[in-house]
């Protein structure tokens with residue numbers, strides 16, 4: 001792990017980023033229920049200046065801008081050039097949105113320049129989490145609220161466990177990554193999140209662990225393909241140096257496995273998410 005987040009810059013720009021760019025529509029649909037949970041808790045209001053941390057391909061930044069319009073402004077900050085390029089394209093030059101390529105852990109934000117900070121799954125990737133949150137807090141007006149979503153317990157998140165199990169049964173498992181290292185589950189322990197935010201100087205920390213459901217659309221094969229391009233199935237296939245046939249076999253098995261998430265409204269994948277709020 002690099003202390004300057006350069007490994008994350010590389011990962012999100014060159015490895016995962018291009019896939020997120022290609023799958024932007026599916027990923028936006030899949031994760032929208034989590035974003036709705038962020039908006040309920042953030043309570044953004046007209047005229048606010050908002051920072052969106054780890055803004056990715058821009059869905060959250062654009063939705064936040066609609067909420068603070070007509071005289072608010074949203075800055076989306078992300079370390080990935082590929083994802084930021086798409087986010088800028090989607091923003092189409094609207095004047096109430098800025099999309100900056102930045103490591104939020106170290107970026108020299110103007111002090112007291114944000115009335116609110118939001119993030120969906122963009123804050124679990126810092127080498128020095130307390131340092132990163134202290135940098136974010138310094139950019140906030142005293143008393144301003146940060147609201148973010150982070151994945152909770154691994155076993156409660158079949159978006160990760162189902163592809164991991166299916167891939168393991170067919171190609172074996174790669175070495176287990178350290179779940180406390182920067183990555184999707186680095187914030188699964190609510191106590192650790194509280195400690196990090198306390199160390200960064202935040203107060204009134206509240207963690208609401210909610211059960212929700214990701215919107216997997218209505219095509220199991222499409223969902224299986226998405227799951228094979230990012231996350232644990234992708235890692236297992238890459239580690240096994242699987243060829244096209246094996247990739248297809250995993251996709252087909254996963255397509256069957258996700259059938260258990262079928263509902264009259266489409267594929268709904270249970271998820272457990274920490275919604276965290278705190279004051280600067």
Ligand SMILES: C[S@@+](CC[C@H](N)C(=O)[O-])C[C@H]1O[C@@H](n2cnc3c(N)ncnc32)[C@H](O)[C@@H]1O
Pocket residue numbers: 005008012013031053054055056057059060077078079080083102103104105119120121122123125126
């Ligand atoms: C799981 S993706 C989520 C993207 C977006 N928030 C969404 O929900 O669609 C994590 C995002 O955090 C960004 N990220 C990771 N470390 C970062 C850092 N130090 N500074 C800014 N962005 C970072 C990645 O580039 C990536 O876009």
